[in-house]
Amino acid sequence: MGVVDDLHRAREAYERREWVSAYRTLSGLDESDLSAGDFAALAITAYLLGQRNDCVQATQRAYKANVDDGDVLGAARSALWLATLLFEGGEVAIGSGWVARAQRLLDEVEGDVVERGYLLEMQGFGHIMKGELAEAAALARQVTDYGRRFHDADLLAVGLSFEGRLAIYSARVADGFRLLDEAMVWVLAGEVSPLYSGLVYCSAIEACQEISDLGRAGEWTHALTTWCESQPGLVAFTGQCAVHRGQLMRLHGAYAEALVELDRAAARYAAAGGHQAVGLACYERGETHRLRGDYDAADTAYDEAAEHGHHAQPGRVLLWLSRGRVDEAEAAVRRLLVEVRDPVPRSGLLPAAVEVLIAAGDVDGAAEAMQELDGLARSFGSSALLSAASGASARVALATGDAAGALTSARAGLEGWARLDAPYEAARCRVLVGRALRLLGDEASATGDLAEARRTFTTLAAAPAEREVAELLGDIxxxxxxxxxxxxxxxxxxxxxxxxxxxxxxxxxxxxxxxxxxxxxxxxxxxxxxxxxxxxxxxxxx
The missing domain is CATH 1.10.10.10 (Winged helix-like DNA-binding domain superfamily/Winged helix DNA-binding domain)
Structure with a gap:
């Protein structure tokens, strides 16, 4: 009766989402007492608690138990989940082997089954890794269709999320967020399992960050934080949550707090056995150090980001620019403008390109980059990108002596960043306002705006920006x-x-x-x- 009671308690704890209790009880039982379903539950709890090796082993045992029981569909599900874990850990070849095994199992099944939808999901990610976005998009629509037809909330939510991200990468941003919003409705309604809820949450927030939809990113990050905190002991997804909180803290000017949160994210990734997003945490640390003027620390953080497979640009070119290495920054920006063609990552590159090209004396090139940025910002409907485009327009106008145009654009950027509670970016636009007013001969007003910007930079401890304004004011x-x-x-x-x-x-x-x-x-x-x-x-x- 002891084993039966333990299993009963473990299964109840699992249903109540008491992951620590369920994991401890299930992992403490003899394997011979566990069913395929128990192994699957153990795998999920191990994953959520950051015990990746235990998760992989439990999934392998679930697969074997499914095969021994003659449960072909259960075996296919276990194989696909194991493939997901292996892909996440960078073991693409072995993961692909498990996808192929799942497909062979499903080839033996007559009629249509929901597991084929999960197989399509994994095949779609395979296309993404090869850069075959059109093929992936076709499969994503099929994944969503399987979820609807079989009333599978997990598959439906992940299919919608999959479709939404691909639509955004194709520059159909409004369509993409409509799909992501629909996926989040299922998550927020509690219809989706914890595992897939976390995946959809993180996918949606990443999409917001990629196109600078910072208002929506803030809302969903708050929802993810609440969701994580409702599950004591949860480790999975808390690293991503911490990174997103750190990003928002940096946006709002809380640099010291952002660094603490980003360090916490890296620690959580380490506790979970590593994660590809640790590179993002390192990059965000680099950005924060750069704004504070801690250039050596920023350089180190960008190196760490690159080591973990995350791009170190455009932060690094802006760091080089801050250090007066204009030629190197220009060369890198010109290369990136040739290499980065997809609209989503390009939108993040263009604001830096405008600054670097102006510094390099290529005002015409900066104007071209600014116009492209403005077009993408309007197409995406992103308030942050629109504000960045306004600031870029003001910089180009100042470089050509168009004081009136610079003033209009700078004030638009200032208002946009202020609405997003982004004090650093707002202050940078206020500097542009001051420079435009000075060109127009209104020295008293120019001094007032420049002094206000300087006070903001001083409060933020953004030393490089504060020094730049001090020079404009003649204080140094x-x-x-x-x-x-x-x-x-x-x-x-x-x-x-x-x-x-x-x-x-x-x-x-x-x-x-x-x-x-x-x-x-x-x-x-x-x-x-x-x-x-x-x-x-x-x-x-x-």
Missing amino acids: DVPGGLSPRELEVLRLVAAGRSNPEIAAALFLSEKTVARHLSNIFTKLDVGSRTAAAAFAYVHRLV
Whole structure:
């Protein structure tokens, strides 16, 4: 009776989602006392508690028990779940072997069964790993159809999520989020199992982050946090949850808290036996260090991200730009613009490309990147991307001496970032407002906006940005000892403007412009407009 009672308690604990109790009881029993269903439950609890090796072993035993019982469909499910675990651990070849075994099992089954939908799901991920998105999208629709026809909430939710992500990658963002929202309805209604709920939650939030839909990302991250906290002992998905919280903390300017949360995420991944998303946690650490001016720590974090298979761009090119390595940043950005063609990852690259190309003196290239960013932002309907596009437009306008256009775009960016409670990005746009006002001759208003931006950067401990504004305010020496007015003239020279155009932009006489230019040449020890422009770009004065 003791074994029977233990099994009864374990099964009840599993149904109540008391994962620790269920895991301890099931793992403490003799294997001969466990059914295939018990092994499957043990595998799920082990996965949720971060015990990956135990999960793999329990799934293998579930598969054998299914085969011994003659349960072909159960064996196919076990094989597919084992393939999922192996893919997640980077063991693609072995995982593919288990997918093939599941297919052979299902080939023996007459008629249509829901397990074929789960097989299609795994085959779809195989296409994604090969970059075959059209083939994957066709299978994703079939997965969703299987879920509907067989009233399988897990398969339906994951199929909708699968379809939604692929639609977003095809730049059909509105369609993609409609599908993801529908998947989340099933999750929030409690219809989906814990395992698939976690997968759908993380997929939806990742999609938001990829296209900078930060409002929706915040809502779903809060929901995921609540869901995780409702299950004591849960380890799976808590790492992703911590990363997403860290991302939002960085957005809202809580840099120290973000670093703690991202470190916590890495620790949770380690406790769960590792996860590919640890690279994302490292990259986010790098971004946070970069904004704070901890450049060596940022460089190390980007290296760690790359080691874990996550791209270190565009953060690294912005780090190089901050360190004055303009040529390297430019070369990397030009390469990335050639390599990264898919609209979703490209949308994350373009804001950095605008900054780097302006610093490198390629204003026309920056304008082209800005226009592409604006088109993607409008297509995606992402408030953060729209704000980034406004800021990029203001930068290009300033580089060409279009003060009025810069002011309009900078204020639009400022308002957009403020609505998202993103103080760092809002302050950067406020700096652009100040620079535009100065070009228009309204020095008092310019000083007010620049001072406000500086206060924000000081509060955030964003040292590089604070120093940049201090230079604009004349509180610390500008390279070359230029005055604020000379700095404005130099920026317009770097933008390729003639003396008459500079005079018109700054409401000065041409004679005064010529005198400023002579002083600039003397202070910088250069003999031409080209050399002066090069100095401005190297020292990030534009």
